[in-house]
Amino acid sequence: MKFSIQVNEGPYQKQASDTAYQFAKAAIAAGHEIFRIFFYHDGVNNATKLAVPPQDDRHIPKLWSELSKEHNLDLVVCIAAAQRRGMMDADEAKRQGFEDNNLIEGFRISGLGQLIEAGIESDRLVVFGA
Numbered sequence: 001m002k003f004s005i006q007v008n009e010g011p012y013q014k015q016a017s018d019t020a021y022q023f024a025k026a027a028i029a030a031g032h033e034i035f036r037i038f039f040y041h042d043g044v045n046n047a048t049k050l051a052v053p054p055q056d057d058r059h060i061p062k063l064w065s066e067l068s069k070e071h072n073l074d075l076v077v078c079i080a081a082a083q084r085r086g087m088m089d090a091d092e093a094k095r096q097g098f099e100d101n102n103l104i105e106g107f108r109i110s111g112l113g114q115l116i117e118a119g120i121e122s123d124r125l126v127v128f129g130a
Helices: 016-029 041-047 060-071 079-084 090-095 113-121
Strands: 002-007 033-039 075-078 107-110 124-128
Touching: 002 016, 002 041, 002 113, 016 033, 016 041, 016 060, 016 124, 033 041, 033 113, 041 060, 041 075, 041 079, 060 075, 060 107, 075 079, 075 113, 079 090, 079 107
Parallel strands: 002 033, 002 124, 033 075, 075 107
Antiparallel strands: none
């Protein structure tokens, strides 16, 4: 089965992001395909490279980044939600006059069309968070 996942909560607000991550890992382990993971609303905060959780806590943005690298996953951050929350890739940071971006490796910024495509191309779109 081909899944796409939508994550609507930040990494440390509620359990949604961590649960989505565990779901993605389990789906891959079971032989399913992940077409895309779309981060929307406060979920865009999962893409920050600036998170520094305590040593005894899980580093959710890093976990997503590593999972993406290991399985070649498409991690897409909604551009409108990202801009509202100060999240920028290198191109957007340059366009806005900032010296650096704040996306961790493996994430990219795009529009809602990517979410629509994910819903069309996948057998199931699973949403985590309100």
